[in-house]
Amino acid sequence: MAHQLETMAYVGATPWHGLGNKLTTHQPLEVWQHEAGMNWQIEESPVRFLSDSAAHLGSIHTFPEQKVLYRSDTKAPLSVVSQRYKVVQPFDVLEFYRDLTEYAGYELETAGVLKGGRKFWALARTGQASVLKGNDVVSGYLLLATSCDGSLATVATPTTVRVVCNNTLAIAVNGSAESIRVPHNTEFNPQAVKRQLGVSVSQWDDFMYRMKTLSERKVNTGEALGYFLQVICDTEKDVANRRELTQHRALQKVQELYSGKGRGSQMESAQHTVWGLLNAVTEYVDHDKRSRSVDHRLDSAWFGQGASLKQKALDHALALVA
Structure with missing residues (x-):
């Protein structure tokens, strides 16, 4: 692909x-x-269309409310946006x-x-x-x-x-x-x-103080499972009833990353800590989450569903030290 x-x-x-x-x-x-x-630059052009009615076959019309954005090098179209769109x-x-x-x-x-x-x-x-x-x-x-x-x-x-x-x-x-x-x-x-x-x-200092707090907060096996259920599956009932393959795989993977297979998971800051829980999820999103290609994963991890999942993981991690 x-x-x-x-x-x-x-x-x-x-x-x-x-x-x-x-x-x-x-x-x-x-x-x-x-x-x-x-x-290269983003160029603009008015939207034009070709009428195919019998009376006006071949007539070219414009749609002034919209414009086409295209690349200056390849002329490839990028999108159709409103005239108010600031490039x-x-x-x-x-x-x-x-x-x-x-x-x-x-x-x-x-x-x-x-x-x-x-x-x-x-x-x-x-x-x-x-x-x-x-x-x-x-x-x-x-x-x-x-x-x-x-x-x-x-x-x-x-x-x-x-x-x-x-x-x-x-x-x-x-x-x-x-x-x-x-x-x-x-x-x-x-x-x-x-x-x-x-x-x-x-x-920065405030945020890293919070991350330090996460690294000092120890968690037991039950707390770790509860965290992953909340972040990955929302509720334990949800897992028991739906048992979707993607959710099951994600839950299994983050538990493995947390339990020693993740990069940095055996460092003192991460072993049996909330910081370790958080990094199991971020590593899963950045490196292991299934995707059509590595670049789709990058797009998701920074801008899409992956970014939202990491934010959710952070929110639940901070709740454990509140």
Whole structure:
């Protein structure tokens, strides 16, 4: 099956999905643009259609309320949207990081294009890091992503990556992800978003304090099973009655990851702790959840059902230490 992940560039270790063009560190944005497949623009055209009625055979009409978005390089259509739709260009996503990488110590780590150009993103390491007991390192990142088909607003999301297993988790405080969302009926203002992110990024210490609390909260076998039932299956009754294959497999897999088969599951921070429960779910979503391809899994883990499942896992984990 063809990949949704059209092109991607990265620095450092090969990403968990094994795709992309490897770069050396501190490359200019123009190199990233080329190697990540983001060296094209989104063009616009009015919607036109051909009448096939007998009286007007071959007549071309326009529909002024809508416009077609298409790629400047291949001319491939991307979507049909309203005239109010504000386009964010692929290079705008990279340009967002220019002052952050030049003056604030950020470093781009991955960037790429999904779904033939309908979604694109860049991910940068912020330089923030915390260490949980047993030398379990968690690093801070900033993900900026957008779409041109209405499936995703332009979203800047502070994100953590657990180094030992590359599990990703959006930073969430007070029950919601600390994302800045700019809908496509609004002009994307990078500097305004960065000013708002200044508040969100400052929540790093608070969020990591909570993760430290998770790593110190011990759980018994019954609590672990109850957690996974709530996160994966909603209720124990639901499992007993429905017994869907996908749910059963997911429940079995997260229990295996938690019990010692997961990367980092035997570290002091994760053994028999709520932190270990949470990372069993995030590892399952990022690395093991069934998907049509690895790039479908990436799309889900960052933007779709996988991201929602990780947020649910975090909510239930925090409830155990409330």
